[in-house]
Each structure stands twice: as C-alpha cells, then as structure tokens.
Amino acid sequence: MKIEKFPSPSMNQNCFILTDNNESVIIDPGQENKVLLDRIKELNVKYILLTHGHYDHIGALAAAKKLSGAKVCVHALDADKLSDVSKCMADAFGINKIEKIEPDIILNDNDELTFGSKTIKILHTPGHSAGSVSYVIDNHIFTGDTLFCLTYGRYDFFDGDVRALVASIDRLMEYPDEYVVHPGHNIDTTIGAERSRNRYTRLKRII
Template sequence: MFIKCLKVGMIETNCYIVCDKVTNSAVIIDPGADASRIVTALEETGCKAKYVLLTHGHADHMLAAHEVLSKTGAKLGVFADELELLNNPDLNVYNAMGLDNFEPFTPDILFHDGDTVTFGGVSMQVIHTPGHTHGSCCYMTQDTLFSGDTLFKESAGRTDLPTGNMQELEESLKRIFSLEGDLQVLPGHGDFTTLDYERKNNPFMGTLI
C-alpha cells in the first residue's frame, strides 16, 4: 500500500491518496480543495480511484469532491449519519466560510459502523467516531488509521460546530485508544503521529482515564 498526502486549501486539509500498487486501485480521502492538483497526483501514481471517502462533511474536507468525482469516475462514500450535515450549507460550515453555490451530494455508498471498504487487495474498516460531527468516521487498515478531525497529534477535534458533541468525542477517543497495536495515525490536519505516541502524550488521555 502506498500513501500520498497533499495539504490542500486555506486550512491545509490533509487529503490522502491511498493506492494498492499491485492492482493500481486507489481511494482518495477528504479532497478538501485543489481538485486539479489531486487528480494530477493520482495520475502520477498510475492508480485509478475507485472511491472518494469522506471522514466527515465539513466544507474544508469536501470542496473538491464534485470535481474529483467527475474527473476520476470514482464513487462517493460517506457515513450514513453524516448525510444531513453533508448537504446543509449551514451545518457543513460552507456558508460560514463565505462560500457560494453549494451543490448537494448524492453519495453512492452510505457506511455504517464496522463496514469494510475494499479496493484491490486493501481493506479498510469503517469506524464511527462521532464528536467533531455526529457522523464523523475513521478508516482503518491493518497498520494505519485515517482519523479525520477526530484525533490529531497531541490534540483532538473541536466540538463547537454544528452536530459536535464533547461527550461523543470522548467516547470516540476511548474507542480509538483501545484499538490493538501501534497504528500509524494520519489526521485531517497537521502532522502524522502514532497511536502509542498519543496514548502517552495526548492531553485528552488524562480526561478519559
């Protein structure tokens, strides 16, 4: 498995291109801006996108999704509980960011907790992690967790935006920290980290014990 990270948009969202180099099948996670750059980076890998996956429905994680979907022919996957937020510009902070001409989404796949996303020889488990938004989720492979805006290096997602909930976030963090092994953690913003590092250094750990 090959992973390429692009920092896109004003808030430097981490957009991930995840490729199975054996079959040249890929997924794109959180295309937050710069669609042409994302598509070019995908083409440079030699892989074809099977899915565009959203960790949640905030504008900074999906502004380029329509164009990327159109240019790649990929299918859109999002957690089922995020559909209302995804398509409401008041809830998905589209309006708050001063953006115009919101175009609603019709996801091809609505995920539920425990579902599996397969592309080529790679399987990702969908983990519902509400808190930052009610329908936030993470995608986990055998050794990597794409944590969206739920878990950051030495921090966690904010809960003061629509559908955010601190109690739900704390429960989601407990669930993440209880996962087996030392996964590489690739968040929606900022630096990469590992699960072991966060268990030892994330200040939220102190509130969860």
C-alpha cells in the same frame, strides 16, 4: 500500499490517496488544486471516502467525483451535509454555494470496503460531528477531525458531543501502539504517542 498526502493549499487540511494493486481510494478531497486533481486523473479510483461532511474536507469532492467517477462514501449521519451549505459549514469559510453531491454508499459502524488487496474497516467515531468516521487499513488509521497529533477535534459545532468524542478516542486507543494515525489536519502520529500525551486525557477528567 502506497500512501500519498495532499495538504490543501489554504486550509491546512490533509487529503490522502491510497493505492494498492492499481486501485485507489481518496480520503477527504478538501480543496481543489492542480496537484491533487492532476494526480486523480492518473489513477483508477474506486471510492472517495469522507471522514465527515465539513466543507474543509469536501471542497474538491464534486471535482474529484467528476474526474474519477468513483463512488462517494459517507456515514449516514453526515450524508446530508454534502448538499447543505450551512450544515457543511461552507459559510464559515466564506462560501455561500456548493455543488450538491448525493452519496453513493452510506456507511455504518463496522462496515468494510475493499480496494486492491486491502480491506478498509469503518469505525463510527462521533463527537466532532455526528457522522464522523475513522478508516482503518492495515496498521494505518485515518482519523479525520476526531484525533490529531497531541490534541482532538472541536466538539462545539451543532452536532458535536464532547462525551461521544472522548468515547471515540478511547476506542481508537484500543489499537496497538505502532498504528500510524493520519489526521485530517497537521502531522501524522501514532497511537502509542497519543496514548501517553494527547490532551484528551485531560478533557476526560473534566467532563
């Protein structure tokens, strides 16, 4: 499986494209930019997988769907963010109008999807938002804004929940040390590295 990372030009957000056997999936097309859209045009994209519905992760969703014809997948509890400018918090980024997108596939915990020869396992990892998910493919975990290198996502938005966030990260920590974590912002890490040093262990002690 090939993993390509496309950091957004001005939001420090990571979009990923995974390809296996000439079939691709896009994770979190956050911001329109030529490099990303040109790459999408070259690929046979089966799914656009969203880790959650915040604007910095869906800013290029309409364009990516139009270009690829791929099915948009989002957890049930974040689905309505895709058509609501305030629920997706576009307004926080100075955007007051978004192109409404109807999801094609509503995800739930432990669902599985396939592309190429790969299976994608969906883990519902709420806390940053109610419908946040992580995607596990081989020994790679795409954690969105749930788990970052050294730290964790904000839990103070309208449908955030600190206890749910800690429980979600506990669940991710059940994976083996060598699993690679690809967060929605900043650099990649591993489960082993985060188990010993991630600041969520401190958060856990105070909640």
